[in-house]
Amino acid sequence: MSQRTEVAGLSVANELFEFVENKALAGLDVRPDQFWRGLAELAHDLGPKNRSLVAKRTSIQAKIDNWHIERRGQGHDAVAYKAFLKEIGYLVSDPEDFEITTENVDPEIASIPGPQLVVPIMNARYALNAANARWGSLYDALYGTDVMGDLPADSGYDAARGARVIIWAKSYLDKVVPLAQGSHADVTGYSIVDNSLVPALADVEQYVGMNVSSGGALSEVVLQKNGLHIAIQIDVSGDIGAGDKAHMDDIFLESAVSVIMDCEDSVAAVDAPDKVLAYTNWLGLMRGDLCESVQKGGKVFERVLNADKICFKAGKQVSLKGRALMLVRNVGHLMTNPAVIDRDGHEIGEGLLDALCTTMLAMHDLNRDGGNSLHGSVYVVKPKMHGPVEVAFADEIFSSVERILGLPQNTVKLGIMDEERRTSVNLKSCIHAAKARVAFINTGFLDRTGDEIHTSMEAGPMIPKGQMKMTPWINSYEDRNVDIGLACGLQGKAQIGKGMWAMPDLMGDMLAQKIGHPKSGATCAWVPSPTAATLHATHYHEVDVISVQDGLRAKGARGSLDDLLTLPLAQGTNWAPDELAQELENNAQGILGYVVRWVDQGVGCSKVPDIHNVGLMEDRATCRISSQALANWLHHGVVDPETVMAAMKKMAAVVDGQNAGDAEYIAMAPNFDGIAFKAACDLVFKGRLQPSGYTEPVLHDRRLELKASQR
Numbered sequence: 001m002s003q004r005t006e007v008a009g010l011s012v013a014n015e016l017f018e019f020v021e022n023k024a025l026a027g028l029d030v031r032p033d034q035f036w037r038g039l040a041e042l043a044h045d046l047g048p049k050n051r052s053l054v055a056k057r058t059s060i061q062a063k064i065d066n067w068h069i070e071r072r073g074q075g076h077d078a079v080a081y082k083a084f085l086k087e088i089g090y091l092v093s094d095p096e097d098f099e100i101t102t103e104n105v106d107p108e109i110a111s112i113p114g115p116q117l118v119v120p121i122m123n124a125r126y127a128l129n130a131a132n133a134r135w136g137s138l139y140d141a142l143y144g145t146d147v148m149g150d151l152p153a154d155s156g157y158d159a160a161r162g163a164r165v166i167i168w169a170k171s172y173l174d175k176v177v178p179l180a181q182g183s184h185a186d187v188t189g190y191s192i193v194d195n196s197l198v199p200a201l202a203d204v205e206q207y208v209g210m211n212v213s214s215g216g217a218l219s220e221v222v223l224q225k226n227g228l229h230i231a232i233q234i235d236v237s238g239d240i241g242a243g244d245k246a247h248m249d250d251i252f253l254e255s256a257v258s259v260i261m262d263c264e265d266s267v268a269a270v271d272a273p274d275k276v277l278a279y280t281n282w283l284g285l286m287r288g289d290l291c292e293s294v295q296k297g298g299k300v301f302e303r304v305l306n307a308d309k310i311c312f313k314a315g316k317q318v319s320l321k322g323r324a325l326m327l328v329r330n331v332g333h334l335m336t337n338p339a340v341i342d343r344d345g346h347e348i349g350e351g352l353l354d355a356l357c358t359t360m361l362a363m364h365d366l367n368r369d370g371g372n373s374l375h376g377s378v379y380v381v382k383p384k385m386h387g388p389v390e391v392a393f394a395d396e397i398f399s400s401v402e403r404i405l406g407l408p409q410n411t412v413k414l415g416i417m418d419e420e421r422r423t424s425v426n427l428k429s430c431i432h433a434a435k436a437r438v439a440f441i442n443t444g445f446l447d448r449t450g451d452e453i454h455t456s457m458e459a460g461p462m463i464p465k466g467q468m469k470m471t472p473w474i475n476s477y478e479d480r481n482v483d484i485g486l487a488c489g490l491q492g493k494a495q496i497g498k499g500m501w502a503m504p505d506l507m508g509d510m511l512a513q514k515i516g517h518p519k520s521g522a523t524c525a526w527v528p529s530p531t532a533a534t535l536h537a538t539h540y541h542e543v544d545v546i547s548v549q550d551g552l553r554a555k556g557a558r559g560s561l562d563d564l565l566t567l568p569l570a571q572g573t574n575w576a577p578d579e580l581a582q583e584l585e586n587n588a589q590g591i592l593g594y595v596v597r598w599v600d601q602g603v604g605c606s607k608v609p610d611i612h613n614v615g616l617m618e619d620r621a622t623c624r625i626s627s628q629a630l631a632n633w634l635h636h637g638v639v640d641p642e643t644v645m646a647a648m649k650k651m652a653a654v655v656d657g658q659n660a661g662d663a664e665y666i667a668m669a670p671n672f673d674g675i676a677f678k679a680a681c682d683l684v685f686k687g688r689l690q691p692s693g694y695t696e697p698v699l700h701d702r703r704l705e706l707k708a709s710q711r
Contacts, residue, residue, distance in 0.1 A: 008036040011341040013272030038404030042352040043342040050349040068458035095432045099489025104375040108325035112227045113523040113545035114257030115533040120266040124292040132306045133256035136534030145507035176541040178202045187246040209311030209318040225541040229254040256533040259324040265619040266605030272339035286365040330354035332384030381415035387422040388429035395434040415440030419447035442497030450624035454693030461636040472566040476559035482521040483557045500526040502617045518543035587626040589651040594618040599676040631687025
């Protein structure tokens, strides 16, 4: 246990106390006593309300469970079910039509559609890479991935492959920044004459600016399409440019327009040292001085935040952001953390601690020029909220935080994760509950599916998780999120986002499929890496999202509440034995592969090989859906506990083999008595009893147990 300091009626772990006193508050116009009294106010005044809202979830779930149990065997009555949900307050009446009033929103949120990265804040190198992913090399993204149909050989540079990259890239320029005549592939030289590109562009307004080398030669031409910039690098002596007839050495695309620095699903933060690490990295990002030593190619260098990009047009300087706009994701309302204990012995609600600390740390950015937000805003993404009352509570939390810190009302802008069923069915009311703060809504298929299964656990066995994307509820969910967002005036004021591409090695498939997100009217969508952001940026050049949104608004709402409430129940459960075994093992392998790293190594998000050795980005959301799927089948007798345990043990050995090259890895087989294996089993065999089917309570308890065993 950490040593503790008593302050303002709180018992604070020394690691957190010293961080706040000695680092976080330095340079801010916030006194230590002001901060600690404010945290005590949140803990003691809002803490009981927080616990009451979490208890309300349990009460509502019990009523839904009982409704299904009482009608088991009678068939599902959709009309009666909908009326019942209204009766218990699960469904609420929509407010009158309105538009959000959010002000002082940066253009990356309000008006520039583009890729969005999500990165674990506890890894400084990843955080810096993500922030610096505002610009990425198209040549590198094409050369190093399977976009062109194959992967590069391991041995040295392949000139033939490089030539294919150049052909692909110049053909792409012809699509998005075409010349008035001819092809970019035929150009023998670029120049700027009378403040215009020569050879001339079909749309001269796409020219943004240029740069010259120290010798006065043209070195860069900056163009734009749909608000995103494209920088053509020209270098007569470059590795590529020297052999190119136009001396084009590379093409840099404005890629990750925004990034979510994540304190939630992608991290394993269970105590004060973990929280301090997360807050320390956020502080460095907000001060602009985060630095990490990186070893690459036998050399060590310091990775820091990129400077802004400068170019010139008509002799005037044009400044372009060099970093992604950074949002921070706090935890939801459920979890507590032992970093702070209140006067009644309760662990503080972790969301309350995050709210005050991440906002306070962001004040370092608000106090400097040219930082993250140029409009004086702090962007907080709030996950796992259940319905409008919980969104209103988040608004109340940040109103209190602003008052405590002396910030103007609504400095904090709120991102609403539309990933819980009670939020989806009441989305308009949820947006209304924070209409002066909303700067972001998005869909999260995996968490949303986990909640779908858990909410209707007693209704019957569910279809396999792979079939969920073909159900009426998921289609309605995705469409309604965009349509309701547009109807509530988010266009030009807030992001409407879509979820993650979870296969970071399959960039060819991503390029073929993820264009569907901007075509759906989403202004941002999640990608797993800076390389993926560069490739996904090409979709936003090809699709004018604002025009798509205009078209959707003209057509009117799609999807229905009735479709959204359609239960994904299996029509019979007599799956073939091999089909059943494959589903069991696929889920078991995914759970084990993720949990063993989470519990034993504190890795909250990683690329985990699936049962077919395809690397998947796994976080708590993916674990939630897999564990709830198995818990549902166990509960309804589709599979028996012995069969599931056999699958868990078989897949534990498979996961051990997949991690054989990791010197820090602790094998689960053959004894199956380690803390990580027990955690994975808890998620499955006790999954029906977990609040909303969340994985956090089990993972946190087991990780703390592991840490205690190592002292």
